[in-house]
Amino acid sequence: MTAAPHSVKADLLLLFATFLAAAGWVFSKESLGGLLPLQFVGTRFLLAGVVLVAFSWGQLRGLDRRALGRAAMVGVVFAVAMAFWILGLEHASHIGEGAFIASLGIVLVPVFARLFFGEHPPKATWVALPVALAGFACLSLAHGFRFEPGQWYFLVAALLFSFLFNLNSRVVRGIPVLALSAVQVSMVGVLILPASLLLEDWPASVPTPILFWLLASAIIATTLRFLVQLHGQSLTTPSHAAIILMLEPMWTALVAAWWFNESMTAMQLLGCGLISLALVMSRWQWIRGALKALF
Template sequence: MSTIRQAPWQADALLLLVTILAAGGWIFSKEALAGMPPLLFIGTRFLLAGLILLGFAWPTLRHLPARRIWRGIWVGFLFSAAIAFWVLGLQHSSHLGESAFINSLGILLVPVVARLLFGDRPPRSTWIALPVALIGFALLSLNAGFRVETSQLFMVCAALCFALLINVNTRVVRNIPALPLTTLQLLSVGSVLTCLSLLFEHQPMALNISILGWFIASVLLASSLRFFLQIKAQGMTTPSHAAVILMLEAVWTALLAAWWFGETMAPLQLLGCSLIFAALLINRWYWVRKVILRWLPGVQR
């Protein structure tokens, strides 16, 4: 019996909750950015989240060799670049649903980056999915009147950095347990971006109870709880199976943004996002099929 069939339903439920928390993080962050500079917001958010997870990861961290700890911290610098592009894209974004689908391109670009930098051979499905995703992104750009918006550029840069980060994580720090590694990376991101904010950001803060509430929700729900549950769920199933469910983050973000901000999609936006999501499904079709067969036990295998 395959690993995917043995994986418990609890993992699927936790991963679905993770995608909802991650999507909620887009809403929390957008609201908090109304009163905080972007790098200061994301830096302090990750720093506090890392300190919270440190309480759970410390028993393992204190026994790790120093070289592994430093590897986790250095990889965290790459994570800093990805998150910086993401939060700048979010700040400039006028449509969270569209931005979420562009950011999800990082999943599709993982095997492409692996091919370019490490010589891996992506599956055929990647080369089928890539032009579909590019057409989808082109349609999003056409919706803006034949131009690429600033938020879209930032999100594409974030997707590229996330794709590189995933590749580096699987090669450089794969011997570090997930919880300590996540803690090190959150602390690294928080330290780097908070320092950069203090050096370069001069935007005044407009803190009030509402902004502080969104910030606390970002720290506790969208960072600490989200990453803790994600690590727990990923330990209960295979990485590819988890990736399929985590793709739903963009869908939840679009739905939450429609509900909270009243966002709607023009036909070109809707078609572009649909093509990007279709490309993600094509790229992961082997595992998507496994998930469908597992959720529909009556279907012929």
């Protein structure tokens, strides 16, 4: 009889985490109004990493050098993925569209598991994949038979996020999730900030409102989001959590429509709808299991 309250609490926490993630798109886009992309993402994740390290210090002290090395290695992939993501956001003409493209990474997780780890994904994956690609094509055709730079950056980020998910499931299995998050988030800042210093000309000053958006990105959309999401995941099964976390692109599209007054053409709506359908199809076994558990 105690499972139900935990389930409701987990659902609410995970829903809140997806909303924080969606808000992070807005915070990040606003931050780019006064910060360079690599400068912003490096600073954001370094600040968030410091806070997460403080929360996970006990777990981190218990890790041996080999575990820390594996976590840092996977963090390198995370850093590269975030670099492409922020470049996508900088060039994006439509944030909601970008969120759906980035979510393609969920569909591609089993494909990467097959290519790099020899796993055999379920048949639903091969059905969902062409649907997802058709959705991406519709988003591109909405701009007249051309791919925008932002779309390509988001697509590369989605590919890297798929690879990252597989690595987290295998290479760093057994490492406490809070400690793992602290290491990986910190690695983004440690790697990208020096790259920014080499590749970007930092502005002489940063307006105060931009600093507000930066802090909101680091503390609310990164630190708080990770803590809420990890707590929610600890109260339910991974499959159930994954289903709720799939709502992030839809939240992002709604928040962007409200904040930036974005709207979608019929072709963009079709593309986002196809990607959403592919997400559901690729996780249908989990969704069906969750529905059976509820009803």
